[in-house]
Structure formats: structure tokens, C-alpha cells
Amino acid sequence: MTAMLEEVIRFGTGIQARALGRPTAGKTGTTQDYTDAWFIGFTPQITSGVWVGFDDKQISLGKKETGARAALPIWLEFMQSALAKMPALDFANVVPLEQEARDHHISVDTPDTAPTEDEPAPREKRPPELPPTKTLTINSPGPAPPSPR
Helix, strand or coil: CHHHHHHHHHHCCCHHHHHHCCCCEEEEEECCCCCEEEEEEECCCCEEEEEEECCCCCCCCCCCCCHHHHHHHHHHHHHHHHCCCCCCCCCCCCCCHHHHHHHCCCCCCCCCCCCCCCCCCCCCCCCCCCCCCCCCCCCCCCCCCCCCC
16 A cells, blocks of 8 residues: 555655655545545655645635645645654555566456457447337227216
8 A cells, every 4th residue: 555655656646745855655635626635645754634625515725726736735844844853764564566566466367358459349239129119090980979977
């Protein structure tokens, strides 16, 4: 899990946290309507999180106010101060994802039936055609008789 969250900092939405200059892992988050944004991050010594938002879900932070934009800068400022006198340490017992993928054989118990790039995608089956409907015509000699009360 730590290796996965380190990737968020190296290549993903948490890239600003690289400014700490030490091993860091974390995750950004944003609600669809931009009423909440957060960043939760950690180093080997300390974990912290920042949430930015309104209790009233009718109020938005504003378009594009994501966890990376609204919460991560606050988190970074706090962590720079909190870690100022601490040595940079590596995470213990963490295997980088690249090494894990290289060293770990994955066996799948079901075949992969997805088309490859050089194969056309399977065509969707059409539903069977329904038999034609029958129309019944009743010849009546005139207006219908009144119904009894």
C-alpha cells in the first residue's frame, strides 16, 4: 500500500509533495461537486491530513478546487515545518512497484477474452426478432348496443 501511495507523489495528483525532498506517500481526494477536497499524506515519521470544504453541501469551493489544488499546499506547508528538524528516512520494508511487478508472477484463473489491438472488438449480439403481431379486425354492423345498467 505504501508503494502504491508513493506513486501518487511521484507521478500522480500529489506530485507537489515531492517538494519535501524525502520519501512521501499520500492521496488526494475531491467530491464531484467540489464541496470537499483533501490530502492525506505521510512520511516514515509523521502522518497528517488536510480537509478543505463546507459543512453546507450547497456551497462549492469553486470549479477545479481539487485536493491537489486546495488541500495539498496547506499539507505541504505544515509538513515542511513539522519535518524541519527530522532526518529524511526511507520507508521500512517497502518493495517498489516496479520491482514487485518484475519479481512477482501473476496467474489468472480465467482467460482474458478482451480483444487485442489487432483484433476487432466482438460485435454485440442483436436481440432475436419477435414474430410479427397479428391484427384482429371485427366487422360490426353499426354502433355497439348500450350496455345494461
